[in-house]
Amino acid sequence: MSRTFIVHGVSVIAGLVALTLSGCASFRAAAPGDPLEPVNRGIYSFNSTFDHYLLKPIAKGYDAAVPNLVKTGVSNVFQNAADAQSVVSDALQLKGAKMGDDLGRVIINTTLGIGGIFDHASAMGIERGNEDLGQTLGYWGIGAGPYVVIPFLGPSSLRDAVARYPEGLYDPISTLSSVPVRNSLLGVRAVDARVGLFPAESLMNQAALDRYTFLRSAYLQRRQSLVLDGKRPKDE
Amino acid sequence: MKRNKLIAMFASVALLALMPASAQVAPDEMVKTAATAVTSVLKSDPAILGNPAKLKELIENKLLPNFNFQRMTQLAMGRNWAKASPEQQTALTKEFQTLLVRTYSGALASFRNNTIDYKPLRMAAGETDVTVKTVVNQANGQGIPIDYSLEKAADGNWKAYDIIVAGVSLVTNYRDEFNTVIRDQSVDALIKQLQAKNK
Numbered sequence: 239m240s241r242t243f244i245v246h247g248v249s250v251i252a253g254l255v256a257l258t259l260s261g262c263a264s265f266r267a268a269a270p271g272d273p274l275e276p277v278n279r280g281i282y283s284f285n286s287t288f289d290h291y292l293l294k295p296i297a298k299g300y301d302a303a304v305p306n307l308v309k310t311g312v313s314n315v316f317q318n319a320a321d322a323q324s325v326v327s328d329a330l331q332l333k334g335a336k337m338g339d340d341l342g343r344v345i346i347n348t349t350l351g352i353g354g355i356f357d358h359a360s361a362m363g364i365e366r367g368n369e370d371l372g373q374t375l376g377y378w379g380i381g382a383g384p385y386v387v388i389p390f391l392g393p394s395s396l397r398d399a400v401a402r403y404p405e406g407l408y409d410p411i412s413t414l415s416s417v418p419v420r421n422s423l424l425g426v427r428a429v430d431a432r433v434g435l436f437p438a439e440s441l442m443n444q445a446a447l448d449r450y451t452f453l454r455s456a457y458l459q460r461r462q463s464l465v466l467d468g469k470r471p472k473d474e
Numbered sequence: 475m476k477r478n479k480l481i482a483m484f485a486s487v488a489l490l491a492l493m494p495a496s497a498q499v500a501p502d503e504m505v506k507t508a509a510t511a512v513t514s515v516l517k518s519d520p521a522i523l524g525n526p527a528k529l530k531e532l533i534e535n536k537l538l539p540n541f542n543f544q545r546m547t548q549l550a551m552g553r554n555w556a557k558a559s560p561e562q563q564t565a566l567t568k569e570f571q572t573l574l575v576r577t578y579s580g581a582l583a584s585f586r587n588n589t590i591d592y593k594p595l596r597m598a599a600g601e602t603d604v605t606v607k608t609v610v611n612q613a614n615g616q617g618i619p620i621d622y623s624l625e626k627a628a629d630g631n632w633k634a635y636d637i638i639v640a641g642v643s644l645v646t647n648y649r650d651e652f653n654t655v656i657r658d659q660s661v662d663a664l665i666k667q668l669q670a671k672n673k
Binding site: 269360366440441444445446447448451452454455456459460462463464466468 | 573576577580581616619640641642643646647649650651652653654655657664667668671
């Protein structure tokens with residue numbers, strides 16, 4: 239019963255790509271928290287190929303061609319949009335102090351920081367709340383659920399994947415009315431995010447025996463840590 | 475004013491020299507001393523980052539003595555540790571240590587321009603297992619929390635057995651990886667993979 243539910247949920251999220259690729263992966267005993275490992279590994283290798291041939295080369299080109307000052311400005315604009323979304327999640331978790339910080343950040347950076355290009359708030363020592371809807375669900379006691387790898391987007395949990403949809407409804411970038419502007423910005427945002435992953439990627443390549451497992455473990459641990467606001471559950 | 479500073483400096487150096495070797499260093503002090511020893515070299519001699527041999531020497535002298543690699547390996551192996559023969563355990567510990575040192579040297583470059591904040595340590599008297607919390611401040615204003623789990627060894631010295639970066643425990647991460655390899659293959663296959671990685 240629960241298995242059909244999970245498979246159904248993922249097919250909605252992952253779409254046909256997942257199902258066609260799942261045929262290629264061999265079956266193994268499932269790791270805890272990752273009952274869909276064969277499917278996930280298929281999508282992971284699809285994503286790696288997509289990244290290798292398209293996203294990473296573009297990100298490398300962007301990283302090399304664009305001056306640092308501009309790159310920082312671009313990152314800041316997207317981060318400012320994310321901070322604005324964070325305010326909603328702060329409120330939903332009744333975290334008043336964080337909400338004040340994030341709201342303050344958005345107001346300062348949007349005005350003084352000229353539309354978010356400059357991150358004056360960080361310089362003033364106002365910390366980023368760094369909240370999202372997936373964390374909000376976690377805060378209210380909803381577990382991560384099975385680990386899922388989303389085509390093109392990468393590691394997620396069922397909970398975090400589900401939270402992406404409503405979160406997109408108030409994303410300042412994806413709700414822009416001009417389609418060409420919106421799509422260009424979404425593209426640049428993906429490239430900017432990819433550039434941000436370069437240091438972590440080289441660390442992973444150095445450290446990991448099996449990148450899929452490395453990434454899964456790091457993702458699930460990081461998300462749990464974010465849900466708990468940095469507090470750690472006692473090790474078993 | 476300057477004179478006083480100088481005197482204070484000499485006095486502290488003299489105190490350090492006078493301290494008996496067996497004196498117990500508090501765990502947070504130990505972390506701070508080790509981290510400072512490495513970052514100060516990176517600042518005074520940035521060229522070291524391009525010199526793998528010298529970098530390795532620095533890490534082996536300043537950091538390695540503060541880690542308990544056998545315990546780290548044991549924790550990363552989890553239930554599989556008992557399944558490994560003593561020879562396999564020795565080989566695993568050796569290869570895991572090499573891998574961690576190499577990964578760490580690679581990551582050091584990004585630490586050069588960062589400052590480290592040390593959070594106050596909360597430790598009950600007689601405690602033998604503590605977490606030292608630090609925050610590495612990046613140039614962009616965002617801090618990365620890095621926690622060190624330390625255990626008091628029989629000789630009274632504190633040794634680290636896990637590093638938790640932004641909530642991601644090194645030991646837990648490797649436990650998942652080791653588990654996967656052993657689940658699908660064997661302990662020997664894991665040793666072989668580590669050796670291949672370290673080549």
